[in-house]
Amino acid sequence: MSPAPLLTAEELTLSVPGKTLCRDLDMEVAPGERWTILGPNGAGKTTLLLTLAGLHPPDTGRVYLDGQLLSDLPRRKVAKRLGILPQESRDPFPATVLETALLGRHPHLSPWRGEGPQDRSRAIEALHSVDLDGFLERDAASLSGGERRRLAVATLLTQDPQLLLLDEPTNHLDLRHQIAILDQQRRLSENGRGIVMVLHDPNLAARYATHALLLFGDGHWEAGSAEELLEEQRLSTLYGYPVAAVEGPAGRAFLPR
Ligand SMILES: Nc1ncnc2c1ncn2[C@@H]1O[C@H](COP(=O)(O)OP(=O)(O)OP(=O)(O)O)[C@@H](O)[C@H]1O
Numbered sequence: 001m002s003p004a005p006l007l008t009a010e011e012l013t014l015s016v017p018g019k020t021l022c023r024d025l026d027m028e029v030a031p032g033e034r035w036t037i038l039g040p041n042g043a044g045k046t047t048l049l050l051t052l053a054g055l056h057p058p059d060t061g062r063v064y065l066d067g068q069l070l071s072d073l074p075r076r077k078v079a080k081r082l083g084i085l086p087q088e089s090r091d092p093f094p095a096t097v098l099e100t101a102l103l104g105r106h107p108h109l110s111p112w113r114g115e116g117p118q119d120r121s122r123a124i125e126a127l128h129s130v131d132l133d134g135f136l137e138r139d140a141a142s143l144s145g146g147e148r149r150r151l152a153v154a155t156l157l158t159q160d161p162q163l164l165l166l167d168e169p170t171n172h173l174d175l176r177h178q179i180a181i182l183d184q185q186r187r188l189s190e191n192g193r194g195i196v197m198v199l200h201d202p203n204l205a206a207r208y209a210t211h212a213l214l215l216f217g218d219g220h221w222e223a224g225s226a227e228e229l230l231e232e233q234r235l236s237t238l239y240g241y242p243v244a245a246v247e248g249p250a251g252r253a254f255l256p257r
Pocket residue numbers: 016017021039040041042043044045046047048
């Protein structure tokens with residue numbers, strides 16, 4: 001029997017003034033699945049991700065988390081199960097790197113208890129996993145773009161949700177850290193998490209995603225197995241630019257013609 005879905009979207013329609021982003025979209029994210037959302041600039045990837053997180057109301061349709069209507073759940077309960085990595089993160093107030101990562105524990109703390117040693121070790125472990133060991137007491141505002149991105153990932157890992165929604169997780173990262181972050185997401189999904197990530201690079205999508213959702217920018221969408229959907233013709237239509245598939249040492253790669 002297949003595991004119960006973590007997230008279900010039913011008949012979602014999203015629009016902005018003058019444009020339908022997706023029409024009657026259905027998708028289901030199960031434990032162990034890694035979904036990629038691909039599409040051209042402005043197609044609605046971020047808007048959809050925010051809708052799946054319950055942070056943007058759809059025009060019509062419903063989102064369920066663990067089978068319960070997301071809009072009916074208290075945010076604290078949602079934050080214990082679902083975490084989002086926004087496209088860009090801003091520091092709301094001055095804090096060190098460790099204090100920032102510890103913000104991820106907030107949904108798990110009771111109002112009368114601050115962070116304990118276990119929360120602290122979880123944050124330190126998350127910072128270690130993104131290569132930020134030597135940075136714990138640094139002012140978070142002093143980090144470079146890539147270091148800040150890795151801190152945002154560490155904060156999400158400290159939160160430890162079952163479902164991770166990532167908006168362009170590889171933004172600002174050098175090649176080694178792009179692979180490290182996506183390898184880490186793969187391990188998380190192999191341990192039963194569900195992953196949904198907006199990516200701009202079809203090569204990383206082909207390498208890491210089990211499932212793909214293509215948003216064509218006119219309301220039309222396709223969802224299914226990444227292996228089936230990530231192919232020359234669809235990607236050329238998706239990006240409005242001819243793409244060639246080549247077999248390389250690391251599997252299939254897509255090049256602009
Ligand atoms: N408040 C708004 N009013 C009008 N249009 C909006 C508003 N908010 C977003 N949009 C438009 O909605 C569309 C979808 O935006 P969204 O950020 O979801 O796209 P995206 O696929 O994530 O794009 P990108 O690849 O550039 O990050 C864009 O054309 C954007 O300009």
